[in-house]
Amino acid sequence: MSAPLIDPAKNSLRIAILAYDGCMGTQVFGIADVLRIGSDIARGFGETRPQPFDVHVIALTRRQVTLAGGIVIGAKRPAGRFDLLIVPGLEISQQVDWDEKLGPLSRELAYIRKSFAAGTPVASACIGAFLLGEAGLLSGRKVTTAWLFADDLARRYPAAQVQPAAVFLEDAGVTTTGAVSAAFDLAIHLVKRTLGAPAALATARVTMLPSQRESQSPFADPQLMARNLPAFSQYLSAWFNDRLQQPYDLPRVALAFHVSASTLLRRVKAETGQSPLTLLQRARVEKARQLLRQTSWSIARITEAVGYVDINSFSRLFVRWVGETPARYRRR
16 A cells, blocks of 8 residues: 555645756646645635645755756755655756766755655656656656656666556655646645645636546657657567557567567567567557547447457557547547
């Protein structure tokens, strides 16, 4: 059973948002603002605590931090113990050098590690999961991050159980969220956990935020994901795209790439954290999404076009990747 993220019974929850050079201002300010709005709205539902969330934007190096885009803000030095430490993501490019990006953050990583060891739950927004990984907090846990970089997370931290489709995962005191705007899902979750479901729903409505998103998959762009793959896995994905209707046969695939089956499995796992079959499933689902958008073909015909015989089996795969049935995806 997961440890609780926070203790909702406390009179005031001390929440630290760890700002550092290059972090995303959307996540620093967005979480703080939603918590403040939620506190105000909760008073209409009987909340009597004057300050249920005591939010501190902290920094370790100096009193000013340069956010992504060059925006400079003031921040406090951490003082005392916090009930929750939130780590925002950092600005990166699609072809990111993780060693180069994470290397200068040794102080932040040490602080995350020390805080968690002292019993403070830790949550990350988006790419902030990589800081948690560097701090050693992801091993053996179910985690997520921005869908575009989930493969990178799985490669860099192979002991983590990366779930690319998840928007929000909480596992034994460590919480991770999906892509950029999932920071708001974290904020709404904190409002719900602390101030109750009615206050959370009202906060979501007032701020025009989704009250609960279950999957990043509807937002994922497989073409971007394929370009983000290392070279060998890119070639393999392209090979699968030309052969979607053919049954999956690992020895045949290995033969086409002039390697053994074990070498193929090992190489794709090292590059993506996944299996060749997963790359094929991703390609089949993306082709099905394209056909659902652009044609009037029946779901049975689309199922056959992407290499499946049984509609129910393919529908279950589609739901796992996209978060909704083929019929619902087409209507939306």
